[in-house]
Amino acid sequence: MQxxxxxxxxxxxxxxxxxxxxxxxxVDGAVIGxxxxxxxxxxxxxxxxxxRAFDAWRTVPAPRRGELVRLLGEELRAAREDLGRLVSLExxxxxxxxxxxxQEMIDICDFAVGLSRQLYGLTIASERPGHAMRETWHPMxxxxxxxxxxxxxxxxxxxxxxALVCGDPVVWKPSEKTPLTALACRRVFERAAARFGADAPxxxxxxxxxxxxxxxxxxxxxxxxxxxATGSTRMGRQVAVAxxxxxxxxxxxxxxxxxxxxxxxxxxxxxxxxxxFSAVGTCGQRCTTLRRLIVHRDVRERLLPRxxxxxxxxxxxSPLDAGTLVGPLIDADAFEAMQRALxxxxxxxxxxxxxxRVLADRWPDAxxxxxAIVEMPAQTAVxxxxxxxxxxxxxxxxxxxxxxxxxxxxxxxxxxxxxxxDVRETERFLSAAGSDCGIANVxxxxxxxxxxxAFGGEKETGGGRESGSxxxxxxxxxxxxxxxxxxxxxxxxxxxxxx
Ligand code: UN1
Numbered sequence: 232m233q234x235x236x237x238x239x240x241x242x243x244x245x246x247x248x249x250x251x252x253x254x255x256x257x258v259d260g261a262v263i264g265x266x267x268x269x270x271x272x273x274x275x276x277x278x279x280x281x282x283r284a285f286d287a288w289r290t291v292p293a294p295r296r297g298e299l300v301r302l303l304g305e306e307l308r309a310a311r312e313d314l315g316r317l318v319s320l321e322x323x324x325x326x327x328x329x330x331x332x333x334q335e336m337i338d339i340c341d342f343a344v345g346l347s348r349q350l351y352g353l354t355i356a357s358e359r360p361g362h363a364m365r366e367t368w369h370p371m372x373x374x375x376x377x378x379x380x381x382x383x384x385x386x387x388x389x390x391x392x393x394a395l396v397c398g399d400p401v402v403w404k405p406s407e408k409t410p411l412t413a414l415a416c417r418r419v420f421e422r423a424a425a426r427f428g429a430d431a432p433x434x435x436x437x438x439x440x441x442x443x444x445x446x447x448x449x450x451x452x453x454x455x456x457x458x459x460a461t462g463s464t465r466m467g468r469q470v471a472v473a474x475x476x477x478x479x480x481x482x483x484x485x486x487x488x489x490x491x492x493x494x495x496x497x498x499x500x501x502x503x504x505x506x507x508f509s510a511v512g513t514c515g516q517r518c519t520t521l522r523r524l525i526v527h528r529d530v531r532e533r534l535l536p537r538x539x540x541x542x543x544x545x546x547x548x549s550p551l552d553a554g555t556l557v558g559p560l561i562d563a564d565a566f567e568a569m570q571r572a573l574x575x576x577x578x579x580x581x582x583x584x585x586x587x588r589v590l591a592d593r594w595p596d597a598x599x600x601x602x603a604i605v606e607m608p609a610q611t612a613v614x615x616x617x618x619x620x621x622x623x624x625x626x627x628x629x630x631x632x633x634x635x636x637x638x639x640x641x642x643x644x645x646x647x648x649x650x651x652x653d654v655r656e657t658e659r660f661l662s663a664a665g666s667d668c669g670i671a672n673v674x675x676x677x678x679x680x681x682x683x684x685a686f687g688g689e690k691e692t693g694g695g696r697e698s699g700s701x702x703x704x705x706x707x708x709x710x711x712x713x714x715x716x717x718x719x720x721x722x723x724x725x726x727x728x729x730x
Contacts, residue, residue, distance in 0.1 A: 234320050235262045240313045241415040243673075245340055247443060252440060254411055255322035257559045258549055260596025266410045269439040271448035272709055278432035278454035282372035284400040287432035289370040296396050297347025299431055303392070303424035304340030307333060312418050313646060314412070316551070319596030321557045322383050324513055325550040336388035339698060346703055350397065361717020368707040370398025371480075371662070375455035376483045377446060377470065377642065379462040380561055381516045381619075383409035386417055386484070389682065389698040390459045391420075391436065397706040399457065404449055405709035406462070408561060410440045446470075453477050457706055459697065461485070461518075462615075467692060482705050483692040486617040488676035489668070490523040490638040492660070493652035494631070495530055501674060502534065502650040504540045506623070507541055509676030511557050511602040517647045519670075519678035522623045525613060525634045530536030539604060547599055548591055560600045567597040569620035572613055573603060576624070579611040586622065615641045631656055639667045645689035646670040646677035663716050669696075 234256065238244050241265075247254075248303035250267030269277075288296065307314070311333045318329035352366035366486040374394040378386040383405060391401045405413035417438045424431045439445060446466070449474045450458060460470045467485040474481040491509075493502050501656040509521035526534055550558030560566050567589065573586045586603030607614055614624045628634040640646060646666040657673045659665055669688015670680060682687050685700035696702045 232319075233488075237313055237317050237320065238264070238411065238415075240310075243411065243414055243418065243420040245633075247411055247414065247642070252410060252438075254321065254408070255562075256320050257561050258320060258551065259594050260530075260645045262298070264411050266414070266440050268441045269445055271441065271444045274448040274452055274640055275437075276447075277437055278373070278452050279440065280437060281402050282401045282454055284434040285398075285431065286410050286428075286434040288400055288435060289398040291398070291430050293350055293396060293398065294538055295430065296398060297344045297406055297422060299427045300340050300347065300392050300395050302426050304337050304344070304418060306419045306422045307337050307340065313549075314419070315417055317412050317415055319550045321411050322380055323550055323561060325555050325558050327552070328513055329550075331488055332382060332385040334448075335385040336392075336520065337390045339389050339412075340389065342682055342699060343396045344607055346393070347396040348706065350703065352709070357713060359721050361715060361719065362714065363539075363714045365712055367710045367712060368397075368704065369710055371706055371708050372399060372456040373454055374399040374401050374457040374459065374706060375402055375449055375452075376403045377449075377458070377460040377462065377466075378403070378405050379408040380408040381513060381518070382461070383412040383665045386461045387413070387416060389686065390482075393698075393703050394457070394706045395435070396704055398431075399542060399706050400435045400437075402439065402455065404439045404446055406522065407440070407442045413438050413440070418422040428606060447473070450474060451477070453479070456480060457482070461694070464691065471692070480705065482697060484518060484687045484695050484697060485689065485692050486640040486643040486691060487518040487520065487677075488522050488615065488617045488641045488643040489519060490525055490648075491521055491676065492631075492634045492638060492651070493526045493530055493534060494634075494649060494653060494656050495525065495527045496652045496656070497530065497676070498648035498652060499530065499534055499537075499718040500639060503541065505648075505650070505676035506538060507545075510623040511542070511545060511621050511677040512678060514557050514560055514562065514600070515602065516619050517678050519680060520621075522617065522622065522624060523610075523641075523675050524623055525628055525637050526625060527634070528627050530631055535606075538645050542585055542602055542604055545599060545602065557602060557621070559597045563598055564602065568618055569600060569603075569622065570621070572616070572618040572622055575613040576605045576607065576611075576622075579613060580608045581624070582606045612642060616722075617643055631659060635660065638729065641691050642691045642715055644668045644691065645687065646672070646680070648672035648673055648675060674725075
């Protein structure tokens with residue numbers, strides 16, 4: 232299907248052709264849209280709209296708010312194929328991954344619907360006679376969501392589904408590389424809201440389009456008490472400071488430099504499949520991508536030749552073609568960054584297999600690469616740096632302590648895993664002295680996290696959490712309430728005031 236036909240399915244054809252932001256598909260470099268940009272000067276109005284929506288939405292009972300998210304899940308199911316394809320076209324992910332991303336949106340909607348009846352607080356035993364104490368979770372206020380190109384729709388949904396059931400309207404700034412998928416999501420949301428009824432206020436979801444100036448204006452605005460940002464560490468650092476400056480709350484998912492430890496007892500067939508999936512999937516452009524393979528010296532010679540053979544046969548091509556496993560990098564900048572990292576690794580004594588540009592004749596305006604395996608003599612600076620491209624650095628180890636130390640010796644620390652069938656090793660890896668990452672897996676790769684768990688938790692950002700588990704608490708404020716149902720006023724330390 233042509234891109235204009237898909238855009239038409241979301242009623243975007245004229246809207247996506249008349250603006251100043253040019254959108255190119257990484258599949259072939261062709262222009263697929265010209266989107267209108269949001270003027271940063273409009274932020275106060277956007278904030279006022281969100282604030283008004285909040286005043287109404289916070290008093291709608293939470294299970295009723297859940298109904299809106301249930302309808303959103305239904306609309307997403309109906310739009311799954313079209314939206315998945317649009318993700319492929321705009322972000323360059325293979326079709327299965329585009330569809331998988333929409334599936335994650337559906338899953339988080341289901342999760343949030345259940346959650347809308349479970350926003351539990353504690354009742355707490357009061358130390359005073361005739362008193363009761365309880366905590367209540369209240370809506371926090373409008374939630375600003377800033378998302379990255381590589382998960383252009385799912386990250387929004389992890390935040391929005393929770394924020395909405397928690398009573399918070401959402402203002403979304405997607406990556407300027409993927410505004411079309413965001414506008415398509417807005418359309419899907421509008422369909423759900425139209426079915427929901429009049430108690431959904433206007434402006435529950437506002438989508439803004441723009442670059443850094445717009446992002447900075449939104450982040451600085453005190454009307455967004457919660458800011459959830461996914462993207463580069465550079466961007467995250469600016470967001471964190473600006474939000475802290477006004478005592479807002481930020482949820483940050485930034486970098487990942489994820490490792491796999493392959494122990495002598497590992498099931499190597501299992502490990503091999505997991506390495507391929509997590510190192511080359513999404514062309515290495517996931518924050519959960521496997522970037523470092525820490526292999527025990529005794530298994531290295533059995534694993535590496537098989538891995539190289541598998542890498543050599545990976546089908547690279549248009550993400551829209553069935554059978555393709557690796558699509559393009561997002562743009563030429565990503566390609567340059569990858570080549571620079573490989574150069575540095577070579578200079579550090581690394582041996583590079585793959586990594587070269589492919590399909591340049593067919594798609595001169597796109598950037599397809601063969602994923603690279605880089606055997607390193609040591610964990611040098613380039614290995615500790617996250618390059619958003621399919622580069623897998625290989626290191627060796629002798630003792631598990633050494634492997635864990637190598638794994639933990641990077642600033643990012645988002646996701647991690649060990650392949651081992653030795654329970655002493657796997658439990659040690661999961662212990663307080665083991666992996667220092669927010670996600671630690673055994674016999675499964677670092678990527679492909681389920682929405683039911685809390686996602687994120689990299690040490691560099693102080694560990695933001697989105698999606699499942701009790702992440703919802705970040706979108707609400709906790710109120711501790713004490714009620715005196717006696718006729719006495721027992722105050723602390725025996726002090727009494729005579730009146
Ligand atoms: C991201 O790369 O920004 O675990 C998120 C995964 C996905 C999420 C990745 N569920 O790979």
